[in-house]
Amino acid sequence: MTAPRNVPSVSVTYKRTGATNKSNELGMRPMQERAYERRGEQYLLIKSPPASGKSRALMFIALDKLHNQGLSQAIIVVPERSIGASFNNEPLTRWGFWADWEVRPQWNLCNAPGADDIRVAKSKVKSVGAFLASGDPVLVCTHATFRFAVEELGIEAFDNRLIAVDEFHHVSADDDNVLGSQLKAFIARDKVHLVAMTGSYFRGDAVPVLMPEDEARFATVTYTYYEQLNGYEHLKALDIGYFFYNGPYVDDIAKVLDPDQKTIVHIPNVNSRESTQRGKTTEVSEIMHALGEWQGKDSATGFDLVRRPYGRVLRIADLVDDGPERHSLVVAALKDPAQKNNRDHVDIIIALGMAKEGFDWIWCEHALTVGYRSSLTEIIQIIGRATRDAPGKERARFTNLIAEPDASEDKVTEAVNDTLKAIAASLLMEQVLAPKFNFVPKGAGEDTDFDYGEEGYDASRTNVGFNEERGEFQIEIKGLVQPESEEATRICQEDLNEVITAFVQDKKVLETGLFDGDHAGGDTPAEELTLVRMGKIVRDRYPELSETDHEAIRQRAVAALALTQEAAKEAAKAAANGGDGTKANTALIDGIRKIAMDVRDLDIDLIDRINPFGAAYAILAKAMSEDSLKQVAAVIAGKKIALTEEEAMMLAERAKAFLQERNRLPSLTSNDPWERRMAEGIEYLKRKVKAARDA
Structure with a gap:
C-alpha cells in the first residue's frame, strides 16, 4: 500500500497564558464578561469558539433580562436534544453571581422522553403554549419544536420575551429556512429580545445567516479562536493536516490513527466516493481489526474491547451501530457525568453523523475525518471536539483523510474538486485561527493599546502593533482606502473572514490561483485574483455599498489573506528551527513584522502582487505524488475559461488608474503579466464594440 501523504497545512x-479559564468576581470567564457587558442590547450576536462558555454567558444575560430589563420569560432554542443539557441548572451564586440558573424539569423539553424527530418535536408544541401561559421564567427546547410552536401560536405570542438561539449557524436568510424566516419576522415586529450564539458563523454555502439589513441591528461580541486557545492552561499546539490515500481507506487508516491518542473517527457517508460500499458496520469492524484483536463488548458500557499487539486493551465506542439497545447503552455511557473527568473511560469513538456539534469529550486529542466535508461549518465543529483544554493534553490535531485522484477512475474530476476544497478549508482554518487584523492607513499614529516591538512606533515607516490579550494586530498600510459607511466599517472590523471564505471557495479563483500562477508555471498575474476576482466578489456580496466601500473591503480582505499566508511561511521556518520554543509561539507575529520591515513602506500595491495561493500549492506539491499533481493540473487546464465581458470591464477600470499613473495605456507586449492582462481586457472590449458595430 502507498503510505498516506501528509499536507501539514x-x-x-x-502561549498558554491561562487567561481563558480565569473568572472575575461574578464567576465570569473573559468571553462571558465581554458578552455580559452588552447585556442591555435588544439584538445580540455572540461569535465564540466551542468550549468558550457560550451557554453560561447566555445564563448571565438571560437572568439580567428577566430580573432587570422587564422581560417576562426566556426561551432557549438548541439544534438537538443532547445540547439541551448545557442549560441544566447551575448554582451561579456559588461563584459570585447574584442569582442561580434554574429550569423547572417540565420546561426543559430536551429532557422529555422521545427521539430527535419531527413527530416528537411537534408533540411538544402544547408544552410551549403551556409555558407561555405560566409564570415560570425559562424554557429549553429544540429548533424544530420552536419552529412548530411559532407556526401554530404565531409571532405575537412571544412578545416581551427573550429568544436565545444556540448554534445560530443552522439559521439562514434563505426563504426555505423556516427558522430564518421566523427570526426575520420577529425582528420586523420588534417586540422580543434576540441573542444568537455560534462558534462557526459563516456557512459552507453561499447563503448568509442574516441579510445585511437585519444583521446591522445586532450588536456583535466576538471572541476569537486565538484568544481562546492562547488563554488555555494545558493545550499548547493545534495541527491541521490532510492525508492522501489510494484504495480503500480502511487499508490505510492505521497509518494515521494513533491508538495512543484519544481519537474521534468520523467515517464517510455510505453514498460518498470514499465509502468502501461494503456497509458502514463492516467498515467499523475493519477499523477495529486494523487496531488489534476484538475481545468482545463491555456489558456495562457497550464499548468494544480491542487488544493491541503489545497487550493493551482499547475501549472503543461505536456510534455507527444502528441497534437501538446497543446504541442507547453506548450513548448513555459517553454522557455519564461520573466519567466526565476520567481520561481512561474510553479511548476511541467511531461515528458517522454524531459526535460533532455540542459533543463534549475534553480528552479528545485527534479528530480524524474520512472524506471531504462540503460544509466549512461542519469541519469547524469537528475540529472543536479536539480543542478542549484538559490536564496532560498539550497537542491536538485534526486530520482529513482524502482519496488521491486516480486517472483510471471515471470520477477523477470529482476527486480533484474534493482535493481543492480540502485546500480551501485549510486556508480558511488558518485564517480563523490567526489573530484578528485591524488595518489602518500609514501615519495613523501610535495606539498605546498595541506593542510595536523592540524599536517601538516609528512615524517614518509603516508599523505593526500587536495586542497579546485581545489577539489583535494593528497594521499600517500605505494607500489604504478608508470605508465611507457604517456598514462597510462593520464589515472591515467583523466580517473579513466572510469575504475571504467566498473568495477561496470560488471554484474559478481557487483553480486559477493554485495552478495558473507563476509558482505553478502559469501566466495568471496575482493582481487578476486580488484586484479583479476579489473585487467582483465584494461587489456581488455588497451591491448596496459604494465603490469606495467596495475597495476598502477588498483591500483589507486581500491583506488579511496574503499576510497570513506569508507569515505562515515564517512560522513554519521557526517551528522547524526552534521546535515548540518561544520563537515558535511568536512566529506568526514575527513573520508579519518581518514582512513590514523588509520594505520601507508596506503598501497595498505590494500586497496585491502576492498570490495568496502560492503557499498552498507548495504544500500540495510536497504532499501529492508527481503523477497525481500533474493529473490535477491537467484536469483544471482542460476547464480553463476564456475572459468574460464582466472581467474585461473590470480590467479596463483598472487600466484607467494605470493610465493616470503612467500617462499611457497598458501594453500587450509588456514584460509585466498584470499590464498584459489589463491590455487584454481593453482589446476584448474593442473587439466586442467592433463586432456590435459590424453586425
Missing part, C-alpha cells in the same frame, strides 16, 4: 502554537 496548519500548525499553530499558543
